[in-house]
Amino acid sequence: xxxxxxxxxxxxxxxAHLGGIVALLVAWELFARSGAVTMFMxxxxxxxxxxxxxxxxxxxxxxxxxxxxxxxxAGFLLASVIGVGLGVAMARTRLARWFFDPIISVGFxxxxxxxxxxxxxxxxxxxVSKVTMVTMEAIFPVxxxxxxxxxxxxxxxxxxxxxxxxxxxxxxxxxxxxAAFPQIMTGIQVALPIALIVAIFTEMAMGGFGLGGxxxxxxxxxxxxxxxxxxxxxxxVGYFAVLALVVLRRRxxxxxxxxxxxxxx
Amino acid sequence: MRTALIRYSPLLILAxxxxxxxxxxxxxxxxxxxxxxxxxxxxELLRSGxxxxxxxxxxxxxxxxxxxxxxxxxxxxxxxxxxRPVNVALGPLVEAFYPMPKSALIPVTxxxxxxxxxxxxLLIFLGCMLxxxxxxxxxxxxxxxxxxxxxxxxxxxxxxxxxxxxxPSALPELFNGIRTALALAFILMVTSELIVARExxxxxxxxxxxxxxxxxxxxxxxxxxxxxxxxxxxxxALTQRLLxxxxxxxx
Numbered sequence: 001x002x003x004x005x006x007x008x009x010x011x012x013x014x015x016a017h018l019g020g021i022v023a024l025l026v027a028w029e030l031f032a033r034s035g036a037v038t039m040f041m042x043x044x045x046x047x048x049x050x051x052x053x054x055x056x057x058x059x060x061x062x063x064x065x066x067x068x069x070x071x072x073x074a075g076f077l078l079a080s081v082i083g084v085g086l087g088v089a090m091a092r093t094r095l096a097r098w099f100f101d102p103i104i105s106v107g108f109x110x111x112x113x114x115x116x117x118x119x120x121x122x123x124x125x126x127x128v129s130k131v132t133m134v135t136m137e138a139i140f141p142v143x144x145x146x147x148x149x150x151x152x153x154x155x156x157x158x159x160x161x162x163x164x165x166x167x168x169x170x171x172x173x174x175x176x177x178x179a180a181f182p183q184i185m186t187g188i189q190v191a192l193p194i195a196l197i198v199a200i201f202t203e204m205a206m207g208g209f210g211l212g213g214x215x216x217x218x219x220x221x222x223x224x225x226x227x228x229x230x231x232x233x234x235x236x237v238g239y240f241a242v243l244a245l246v247v248l249r250r251r252x253x254x255x256x257x258x259x260x261x262x263x264x265x
Numbered sequence: 266m267r268t269a270l271i272r273y274s275p276l277l278i279l280a281x282x283x284x285x286x287x288x289x290x291x292x293x294x295x296x297x298x299x300x301x302x303x304x305x306x307x308x309e310l311l312r313s314g315x316x317x318x319x320x321x322x323x324x325x326x327x328x329x330x331x332x333x334x335x336x337x338x339x340x341x342x343x344x345x346x347x348x349r350p351v352n353v354a355l356g357p358l359v360e361a362f363y364p365m366p367k368s369a370l371i372p373v374t375x376x377x378x379x380x381x382x383x384x385x386x387l388l389i390f391l392g393c394m395l396x397x398x399x400x401x402x403x404x405x406x407x408x409x410x411x412x413x414x415x416x417x418x419x420x421x422x423x424x425x426x427x428x429x430x431x432x433p434s435a436l437p438e439l440f441n442g443i444r445t446a447l448a449l450a451f452i453l454m455v456t457s458e459l460i461v462a463r464e465x466x467x468x469x470x471x472x473x474x475x476x477x478x479x480x481x482x483x484x485x486x487x488x489x490x491x492x493x494x495x496x497x498x499x500x501x502a503l504t505q506r507l508l509x510x511x512x513x514x515x516x
Contacts, residue, residue: 112490196366200369219375
């Protein structure tokens with residue numbers, strides 16, 4: 001009985017979720033076919049889906065998705081690793097704190113994407129500069145979340161670990177990082193959509209392949225089907241990338257009390 | 266004053282290092298012009314009016330898009346938190362579009378509204394709306410039930426309760442959402458202008474870079490970066506003042 005009810009609720013929840021998307025797609029199709037807008041301004045969804053299908057069968061879709069994800073994730077991973085390292089250093093040592101604190105607090109609210117021409121000047125127009133741009137923009141939320149997370153670790157935990165003879169390294173890996181992990185993960189979750197935004201923007205600005213580059217090319221040739229196909233592809237990729245992190249968080253934080261709380265995501 | 270000097274001294278050190286590296290040409294001066302030269306270029310841009318002429322449309326676009334996003338997003342978020350049907354209808358859409366990289370919308374807004382202000386305002390509006398919506402939604406949902414009951418008990422109508430209870434308790438989260446949106450507005454403004462525009466700071470950066478006037482390009486880049494920073498600081502000071510009635514500061 002209980003399971004049946006839970007299943008029914010899950011089904012209703014899923015239907016409600018899909019319902020909104022399906023309604024939007026149907027409205028898109030009808031509106032595009034109604035003649036209120038031209039095919040150029042809004043091609044019907046069926047035409048866009050057909051375009052995506054040809055790209056998928058031809059294989060270019062997968063190459064472009066792969067390239068975009070590679071750039072976004074390379075920068076995202078760099079930002080996560082460097083960001084956590086820097087955050088730990090800032091939270092634990094005074095010198096690092098003194099030096100990086102103003103840089104982070106001034107740099108965080110800046111739109112780092114304006115440095116694109118400078119980065120191109122230094123590193124060229126290929127993957128190195130794209131990945132650098134992604135890292136530059138995505139690292140800030142990771143650093144601030146790590147600093148806050150490590151600082152928020154209770155003194156009792158640290159004192160007990162020290163009391164039981166934990167060395168610095170053991171303290172870091174067995175106490176500080178696990179205890180701060182939920183907050184660090186939140187920072188990383190903020191960083192991922194930023195990484196995708198910047199990856200797609202750099203592809204648009206520098207050209208070449210990748211979802212953003214292909215979309216920009218379609219736009220130059222006034223190929224609005226290609227543009228809308230790009231939007232749909234990018235929306236789907238972004239959705240699943242973010243979802244993957246939510247699932248990963250639930251996995252990694254199974255031991256944490258937040259896992260037992262009802263999820264709102 | 267002295268503590269501020271000590272606090273920000275690393276930035277000063279970086280600036281001096283930049284100047285020295287550029288002065289002794291450790292890297293080529295096109296890649297890293299000396300700060301003094303950049304300062305000169307900045308003054309020149311200011312004098313010729315290029316800076317102001319391009320800053321005005323940029324700020325207008327960012328401001329208009331952000332205002333629209335705040336107005337629509339806040340209403341939408343609070344409505345989603347308080348009327349179930351709205352939530353059922355819009356919740357999944359918000360969830361599906363939130364992670365979408367907004368820069369992907371640049372070509373579409375151009376197809377719809379052309380190369381001028383309209384397409385940028387639409388882009389900034391679309392990009393900034395969802396963070397505001399989610400902030401307002403989370404804030405309004407976390408309204409203390411006790412407050413709602415007391416207000417109802419004292420005879421508050423639906424709208425009155427909305428205005429006097431729900432909106433104030435949603436403010437901290439809403440302000441956080443708007444802060445995210447503010448940063449996004451600058452990012453989207455610059456990116457859209459770098460890619461397609463005839464005027465604006467992003468366009469000026471691209472133009473100067475293509476011309477090889479790197480000192481001037483650096484000057485505009487730093488100007489935009491500092492504008493984003495200053496906007497965030499002003500916004501934070503403002504919201505802290507507006508939230509001064511709260512018992513605890515922002516956690």
